[in-house]
Amino acid sequence: VGNTAVSRVTPGCPCAQNIVCVGRNYAEHAKEMGSALPAEPLFFLKPSSAYVREGSPIVRPYYCRNLHHEVELGVVIGRRAQAVPQDAAMEHVAGYALCLDMTARDTQEECKKKGLPWTLAKGFGSSCPVSDFVPKEKIPDPHKLQIWLKVNGKMRQEGDTSSMIFSIPYLISYISHIFTLEEGDLILTGSPKGVGSVEANDEIEAGIRDVLSMRFKVLRPKYTF
Template sequence: MASNRLAQFRVFGKKIVAVGRNYKAHAEELGNKVPEKPIIFTKPTTSYLSQGHPIKFPPGCNDLHHEVELGIVVGKKGYQIPEEKAKEYIGGYFVALDMTARDLQLDAKKNGHPWTLSKGWDTSTPAGEFIEKDKITNPQNLQIWLKVNGEMRQNGNTADMIFSISYLISFISKYMTLEEGDVILTGTPSGVGGLKGGDVIEAGIGDVAKITFSVDKS
């Protein structure tokens, strides 16, 4: 990965693979069972949003939630990757938000429908710049945090993931080929909550990286 620009993900990455309920406390706060195996869903690359542009509510949504996540950028193509070799396929990292239209998601779940619209609209994946792999020595022990209008909402640690990064890479690659530039969103800690128009979100990975986004409900 020669460039740290978000455009790099769009050029090389064909998919965003996200993991649901990968922190026990987050699963419990939403009244969900703690999963026995990873819950995987995908998001379109058109959902990426770079800083300087607002997060927008999707049509029909009145309950937009923030979810801060550690993003993994795949560094090289791999299929059925052994867990012990998974780190070799990490190209780098970034701070991500997996925005969720909670009311649309709950309605979809109630009716047994996919989550796609509640997770994949344009602007639903705000993302920071690419972080070189060697800038993070231990991705499995990172503070991950989020503030809304200066108030801390989420403050967790990647050590609390139910399924580790290496396990996720191996698990996902059993079913689909991971290609250079693809992204894995590794789940969010507890503290998710609602947003309104005009809110300002700050989120980061310890003091390594930080992102700022505004919310537009118009």
């Protein structure tokens, strides 16, 4: 990965055109959601405007009554990846970030019942809080990481990336055979069990073992429609 890839994430945030989120990539999370284990990756997209960095709040969308947290390891793409084989996939990684896939759970359930896309549930503004960027050299094995999340100081989620159903090389290869991943794009690799609701004024703290941590406050909607 050259300096160009690093410069796009300075001071620590990928500048993604694409935010690709992988669902049900931990068996225990699939179980708690009442879902079958996927035979192939399930993924959806968030718009780049879903990004929010530490220091800015998570704002619950006006139509949501049950906002959930999902902590995930994010993979930052370092160079263009198109139809990449698994054995070369990690050559396209610039580094990692901790991410939250904030989900309007009540909206998602309604979308499922009606057979509609998950955009309203997953793609609202501030639905993708992102930590500082961590160069891949600082994380020798991304499949041996403990990730965690607390709400108001109480532990809610603890998981290990070794429990992912589909590995990072597999995900990069799979996605890149469907559409091209560009430098700075972000892949959210799925959430471990323990997802749950947050309310206005709650504080979310999340981290990757002793590598980094981040904090975000949850606010009520700024407006209604």
